[in-house]
Amino acid sequence: MNTAPPADRARVEPLDLVLPTRTHRALAEAEYALGSLNESAQRFTDRSTLVLCTRIRDARSSGALAGEDADLVEALMFHLLVPRAPGDRVALADLLGRHPIGRFVLASAHGTERVAAGGPVDPALLGEISAILTSSEPSGAALPQRTALAAWAAGVRAPGPLSRVARIALAHLHLERLRPFPEANGHVARLFSSLEMVRTGLLRDQILPMSFWLDTHHREYRDRVRAVVRGGPLHEWIGFFADGLRAQALAQLSLVDELDGLRRAHLAVAPKPPSLRRVAGDLVTTPMLTHRTLADRYGVTAKTATQVTRRLVELGVLTSLDDRLYNKVFVCRPVVRLLTTERPVEQSERDGAVFG
Template structure:
């Protein structure tokens, strides 16, 4: 049976449109008929996820100069979220692009991942002056879509035409899901914004899970909705102070369970299955929080081990090597020219230092070139 005819009405309703297709009109949050059921299973999941988030936040705050490491978490989330949408870029592609290394083999969509990084960092900074809102969502979308595939689809502008979700070549009449028509998008976003800042007595993760699913159902842009919706998860965690830094790569869980992710979102629309979606979402938060905490622990151990290695074996070059090491946590791919400029030394001196770092197993040459070589801080990148 066509799933557009099976909606329970709890999450919204399918409405036949003038061109003879059915579009889904979501109800305002929270679910009311019946009200959301937070049963014992969900309470246990929430308790575990809250503890995991607390451990993650604590572990990040114990990192020396946490800002150095946060960018790698953001990069990982950007890569994974973009891969869900079909991009082929890897973390290594992104690091090399940021280091201005040209490689014809690199996927052209690496710019989309870099835009995601910029959009997330912009959003986090913007929270200081603007709460999560339709305006902020539009600004983030503009950063995300500028200069990449879909840039012709009005970056930063809510759609004024119908879109749909389906396989390549699908139409409005055989799409998997048709979001609300354009004239319903503005009111739906306003209702969502009201819910975000309402006084509803709901656990933070329940609220965020509801918001993410509702945003994906509204699908307010012609492109980039999935990525913006996942960005919203991180922004809301930070705004609600569940995390002090954007170090949760939720897309790792969503990508690993992609089919289930899509099925549960559709289950909300067709069957009003909010609870099933929320349990999946909360379990995902717990899972990736634990993974990110373990990554933070490994970062601390790696940094201590490598600082000791340099101090014990680099003699007079130790001071310069330690300065370079700290910078590698922020810029894990470097050239000899970059090292020379960073440390204020000659090209020849930088070349000697880089060679010593290679011999120590800290840096690895990645271009295979005789000239214009680049080096990756492999042990650190491998943690992600």
């Protein structure tokens, strides 16, 4: 639904807003929580699984995608986590493109590649993301929207004293008001925020599933967008957005701590030999494997890989996905459950939240 009148769409909010002290505190708390998450995640040298599952959770938490079953997620993770031949990349992209969750993962990965290469999160990139999400060709917006998007992009890049969180909050708000990608605008706005947090250095990786918090507070989210359209104070929206980042960052911090605890538990039941211990300790970042991928990753023989998986199955750490005699796929289901299950934000985590 387009909540902004046409005359409002090209207006860019000033980046030198005078914010109440309480809103500044909310922004500082959000940045601190994001910084803590950033540092805590560094205990994992390979964060690709955490990034992948963040993307999946973001997709599942949005609108009609919220009810996808665990089997689908497990299958998706298998296709993305188990290494494949270079020629399979096109086939994998085609497979993912057939499902909304897969398209979201592709769109997010596309944006991440552009940001990693030093590119801006600009209207051109957002148009490409929208096209991936809707399985369509990138198309130009109508002239009024192009003008509004140009003003939006200029506002995102313009210098000013506002913090990174405040700037992202305002840019996200404008995307919701402009609605330049009507078929996928909500996804686009959320992916913009996720990518911009990485581009500006708030996070090193896409490890914050913001969609869960936004959808949990969907009614308030919409009410606050409408309130700004009607001329309400911007600092209330900024405080609301900052509170969401803080709450979700705290939930992710809890997840990282639980994953680390699970790693320690795996090491405790598999103290030796060294090959078994290495694989057991790494399952929190590589929860799916085959004999071949294990042998390639750790430089061990096929016989050793078979012995390791057999022992981990006996210990209850790994489970075979099927009953095949050959080319078995093994999964550490406690890790998959932790990574893909939505984590409610406790009320205590919202204490002290400031909406202005």
